[in-house]
Amino acid sequence: MGCAQGKFSSACSPSTGLQKLKIENGYMEKREYAGHRRSTGLRFSGRLNNSDFPPKNYNGGFSSDGSGGGSGGDRKYSNRSGEKEGIDGDGRKDSQRALLNDTEELVDGWPKWLTDNVPKKVLASLVPKSAENYDKIDKVGQGTYSNVYKARDRDTGKIVALKKVRFDTSEPESVKFMAREIMILQKLDHPNVVKLEGIATSRLHYSLYLVFDFMQTDLASIITRPEGRLTEPQVKSYMHQLLSGLQHCHERGILHRDIKGSNLLIDKSGMLKIADFGLANYYSPEHKRPLTSRVVTLWYRAPELLLGSTDYGVGIDLWSAGCLLAEMISGWPIMPGRTEVEQLHRIFKLCGTPSEDYWKKLRLSTTFRPPKSYKPSLFEAFGEFPESSLGLLSTLLALDPAYRGSASSALQNEFFYTSPLACDLSGLPVIWREEDEFAQAREQRKHGKSKMKRRARTYRERGSKDLMAEKPKEDSTQSKEEPEKNGEPKKVQIQEPGSSTSSSSSGTKLTRQAESPPFLASPFHLLSEQ
Incomplete structure (x- = not known):
């Protein structure tokens, strides 16, 4: 009898069976959108190693809406040229291969993504260093353009400050600001200006870290400390140091443009x-060019900046220094405005309403001209201040920037030559205790011991790997010798894929992988992820 061909049931249709086979073998259909991993937020695109994932700011890797280098939104994995991904002969995607080649390429010891965007003269005097040489301890500061971390140098155990600079190759302005900051820091060398100790890079995450000595506190914390206000000698000491640092910057044609207490660090x-x-x-007085007025924190911003001036000079830093002088004496900010308009009115109430010549000379907009005129009240407002400080305050807080003089002239003011004189560094508030130094020394010794333990563990694991690699060779040699001793001919057994022999061999491989020591991740991965 013939055998009639049966109909496909709905439960075993060819499409359903094929789909089931795909799912069992880990096959994923290409879709316009794929969900994100719950643990990492990254798009699942097969089983990739950690090094296969592109960095967050990678211009051709994870991008927001295809724009490149963004964060948030539905991220898509694409290659650098934006073309459709392909898979080469060894099963690796083109984008993965391009990424690996790019991250491994170095130019004079620096990652290629850095040398492609930063002038060589900026990096010429610096020694390349990896971010993995540092262990992050704590996050100590955060700003609009950067984050600051307390970290430990793995090689020396020294505590340093790492400033993670915003760097995005898809945003030329961020690259420009970053390169300019490095060049400015290299140009400055003064006891009252921070010194750039080096640069560290994390190639896989396009991260750039500026390395500085770690400072214990800042002037803002000193002013508001619970012990009370600073004494006059202490104020003179801090003010002299601030003006000395500004003098060094201004003589080299550099405007800081953000002088405030939290940006003035104090070491131990x-x-x-x-x-x-x-x-x-x-800036150059001889070759002036327009500069943005959107600089300096509001409470320390000069009136010409609030009025939109783009033609300014050292006067904006001196105005900020004057605000800090009054703040150190009084113990609190003298003009804490909430908006730019309110800040202007506070300035006019303290310093008086500008004259007509002021508006014409500075060519400023009269939009914010106060509705009524104010008389200067600086001497009344600061009546309890030391008399010797009033002259310097009235100079630094002059409405006309030309009357503020320079940092050099301010250092010659009678304020610094009137008794009581500025105290030595030993007379300043104590912010570093001996027990802190002992604790740091203990921490460094502990770090050295743990480093030796890690090395010893690594050597033991390498030895166990070598032994495990030699065992299969010995077993295979013995299995070959046994048939020869017994005089039995060697038998060749051919089995279909999926048979018991093939499955047992694959099971052996899995067992060996499970017995191998686990991968030891660097403790710095927390730093490079942020």
Whole structure:
């Protein structure tokens, strides 16, 4: 009898069976959108190693809406040229191969993505260093353009400050600001200005870290400390250090443009150092060019900036220094405005209403001209201040920037030559205790011991790997010798794929992989992810 061909049931249709086979073998259909991993937020695109994932700011990797280098939104994995992904002969995607080649390429020891965007002269005097040489301890600061971390140098155990600079190759302005900050820091060398110790890079995450000595506190914390206000000698010491640092910057044609208490760091000896040159820029009195007025924190912003001036000079830093002088004496900010308009009115109430010549000379908009005129009230407002400080305050807080003079002239003011004189560094508030130093020394010794333990563990694991690699060779040699001893001919057994022999061999491989020591991730991966 013939055998009639049966109909396909709905449960076993060819399409359903094929789909089931695809699912069992881990096949994923190509879709316009794929869900994200719950743990990492990254798009699942097969089983890739950690090094196969492109960095967050990778211009051709993870991008937001295809724009490149963004964050948030539905991220899509694409290659650098934006073409459709392909798979080469060894099963690796073109984008993965291009990414690996790019991250491995170095130019003079620096990652290629850095040398492609930063002038060579900026990196010429610096020694390339990897971000993995540092262990992040704590996040100590955060700004619009950067984050600051307390970290430990793995090689020396020294505590340093790492400033993670915003770097996005798809945004030329961010690259420009970053390169300018590095060049400015290299140009400055003064005891009252932070010194750039080096640069560290994380190639897989397009991260750039500026390395500085770690400072214990800042002037803002000193002013508001619970012990009370600073004494006059202490104020003179800090003010002299600030003006000395500004003098060094201005003589080299550099405007800081963000002088405030939190940007003036204090080391354990009491030395003040001007920091955070992220908004700094070059200027030349002989070759003036328009500069943005959207600089300086509001409470320390000069009136010409609030009125929109783009033609300014050292006067904006001196105005900020004057605000800090009054703040150190009083113990609180003298003009804490909430908006630019309110800040202008606070300035006019303290310094008086500008004259007609002021508006004409500076060519400023009269839109914010106050509805009524104010008389200067600086001497009344600061009546309890030391008499010797009033002259310097009235100079630094002059409405006309030309009357503020320079940092050099301010250092010659009678304020610094009137008794009581500025105290030595030893007379400044104590912010570093001996127990802190002992604790740091203990931490460094502990770090050295743990480093030796890690090395010893690594050597043991390498030895166990070598032994495991030799065992299969010995077993295969013995299995070959046994048939020869017994005089039995060697038998060749051919089995179909999926038979018991093939499955047992694959099971052996899985067992060996499970017995191998686990991968030891660097503790710095937390730093490079942020």
